[in-house]
Amino acid sequence: MHSLVFIKQVPDAAQVRVDYETGTLIREGVPAIINPFDTHAIEAAVQIKDKFGGSVSVLCMGPPMADEALKKALAMGADNVFLLSDRVFAGSDTLATSYALWAGAQKVIQEIGPVDIFWAGKQAIDGDTAQTGPGIATRLDVPLVTYAVEVKEVDPSAKKIKIVRLLEGGTETIEVPMPCMITTEETLNHIRFAPLSYLIKAAKTPVVLLNSSNTTIDASQCGLKNSPTKVKKAFTPPKRERGEMIEGSLDEIISAVYEKIEPMLKQLGRV
Amino acid sequence: MIKQDIKQYKNVWVFIEHNDGKIERVSLELLSKGAELAKDLNCEVCAFTVGDKVEHFAKEVGEYGAKKFYIIENSVLKEYRTEPWRNAIVYLIDKYKPEVALIGATTLGRDLAGTVATKLSAGLTADTTALDIDPSNKNLLMTRPTFGGNLMATIFCPDNRPQMSTVRPGVFKAVKNQTTPEVIKDKYDITEDQVVKKIIEKVQTGEEKVNLSFYEVIVSGGKGMGKKENLKLLEDLANVLSGTWAVSRKVVQAGWAPQSRQVGQTGQTVHPKIYIAAGISGAVQHVAGMKSSDIIIAINTDPQAPIFEVATYGIVGDCLQILPKMAEMFKQKLVK
Ligand SMILES: Cc1cc2nc3c(=O)[nH]c(=O)nc-3n(C[C@H](O)[C@H](O)[C@H](O)COP(=O)(O)OP(=O)(O)OC[C@H]3O[C@@H](n4cnc5c(N)ncnc54)[C@H](O)[C@@H]3O)c2cc1C
Ligand SMILES: Cc1cc2nc3c(=O)[nH]c(=O)nc-3n(C[C@H](O)[C@H](O)[C@H](O)COP(=O)(O)OP(=O)(O)OC[C@H]3O[C@@H](n4cnc5c(N)ncnc54)[C@H](O)[C@@H]3O)c2cc1C
DSSP states (O other): OEEEEEOOEEEOGGGOEEETTTTEEEOTTOOEEEOHHHHHHHHHHHHHHHHHOOEEEEEEESOGGGHHHHHHHHHTTOSEEEEEOOGGGTTOOHHHHHHHHHHHHHHHHHHHOOOSEEEEESOOTTTOOOOHHHHHHHHHTOOEEEEEEEEEEEETTTTEEEEEEEETTEEEEEEEESSEEEEEOGGGOOOOOOOHHHHHHHHHOOEEEEOTTTSOOOGGGSTGGGOSOEEEEEEOOOOOOOOEEOOSSHHHHHHHHHHHHHHHHHHTTOO | OOOOOGGGOOSEEEEOOEETTEEOHHHHHHHHHHHHHHHHHTSOEEEEEEESSOGGGHHHHHHTTOSEEEEEEOGGGSSOOHHHHHHHHHHHHHHHOOSEEEEEOSHHHHHHHHHHHHHHTOOEEEEESEEEEOTTTOOEEEEEEEGGGTEEEEEEOSSOSSEEEEEOTTSSOOOOOOOOOEEEEEOOOOOGGGOOOEEEEEEOOSSTTOOGGGOSEEEEEOGGGOSGGGGHHHHHHHHHTTOEEEEOHHHHHTTSSOGGGBBSTTSBOOOOSEEEEESOOOOHHHHTTTTTOSEEEEEESOTTOGGGGTOSEEEESOHHHHHHHHHHHHHHHOOO
């Protein structure tokens, strides 16, 4: 079983603060982490390797400093890690990003071998689109299973996998042939502590650098210029002001609150 | 990037999401918003969907203003599966060339939109909360939250059509606007043996693995709820308001509720219209997950509790008294 996990390095969103003067985000001093959903994708791939044998490859597109994320992936049990880094990718939207990652995946397949399961997080906590995984699956022409919460059954000989995925107000169990693409929820698994052997291996395994010259990436499909969506402007939402304290007897308070929220309840069709 | 003749593309299309023979509310909301956009663009708002038997939806989409209803019916498309639905929808969009295509940002919608857009090489803006037409060039302006709601971005798509977006449920209002849509039935040939994905089982839990972000009203409780049994008070009020209940991390750590109910940095990020925080102190890690709620009502015995700094309305008092009373009084006011 060969898994290929797509991971994104992101700023720790919980530590990003807003500068209301300039309307921008303050990212200085904010640590870069592996997108939390992606750590569960790595964990799931490593658990499958531990059970059925094989290997786990990891591919990250980002600036040179993203090799740190890949080193962490090695420490979690990945075997081969690739950093796709090139100025031509700058400003890519999800259509262009999924193209670049698809092209990067072709290179990984060429070097390591065919992939059984492609993995991505359900979404990144910075861009937040949840579009990259579906985009890559479409380009790979493999079945897509989003919002995975449980790997129910893996059958390497029949090349089939059963996944439980989240629906609104429920779940469904899906069976697909491999290769396939799975995007992960945080509840898919618990991240285990890395055994020492992984850490030792991680220190010895190099990050393989991929760019437009050592892959067959077509630069005319990447970057800001070749992305159909453009950011017209970015701005911070207004700061939350301290609101109003409602006082009185219990009945008075609740009637007052009701009056305050009645327009909203009407808008929601509750009244 | 592929150069398109964008002038060929006309009309605003809204995807009609349906489950068990019922249309999802967000699709009707988008028809109403789509009608406004169509007016600015001097074109028509149209509905489209695929499925086994979907023609009967014409009546309801007509009530919300759709001028045309494009459909593909095929028993293989009965239940939602990404690839066959995608292929049928890509076929429709390729054939009729709408300039705008809107899809609800639901689990199904977000699964579908990314793959449809990739096949069409179209731009796709995610999880939009505002839609406008740029008066100078008629481009669609799509505004969306990123970085967990810390940064808003307005996105446009100047050179490609359709301009696609997923739109968050509950943002726009579904308004009745009676029409009789022309039904355009198309054919897409596909047989079950061509579909590799099989649905083995569907479970309606509604309980354990809940996606909090789908709810417009959330009644949330913290350690101040006192004990596990009291969480029932959250659920009772949530039921009155047709919402759901959630908790802080301390409640999860105490073993009173599953992690899938947790709001915050290490739980879920939610943006409901109304968030009621009962017995929650308002630690930054909790607030990170709920601060972009439209209305926040905080109930806390401690007037100094930090939750009051972000609350729209604050009540100093005992949540164990206030919650049941709210449920009782609100119930009388709300007709379901
Ligand atoms: C403010 C802002 C708003 C934006 N809005 C849009 C928009 O509406 N539409 C649009 O098309 N683009 C948009 N973009 C661009 C988009 O953020 C980038 O294309 C980004 O590279 C991928 O999208 P994401 O962060 O949303 O990832 P998601 O699609 O949410 O990520 C899902 C998964 O894909 C994988 N993945 C994503 N990126 C990488 C990577 N670089 N390397 C490896 N794996 C990866 C990971 O497994 C991740 O968990 C926006 C960018 C900004 C700054
Ligand atoms: C890395 C990290 C991640 C975290 N992630 C999260 C997260 O995702 N979500 C999260 O919630 N927390 C998270 N936390 C924990 C967070 O810091 C707080 O500890 C937690 O939110 C506190 O929960 P609480 O408000 O329920 O409890 P407390 O802080 O104990 O507050 C209880 C409140 O109830 C009030 N009260 C008591 N009795 C009553 C009564 N009868 N009526 C009304 N009010 C009453 C008290 O005045 C008090 O304000 C995280 C912490 C860390 C370090």
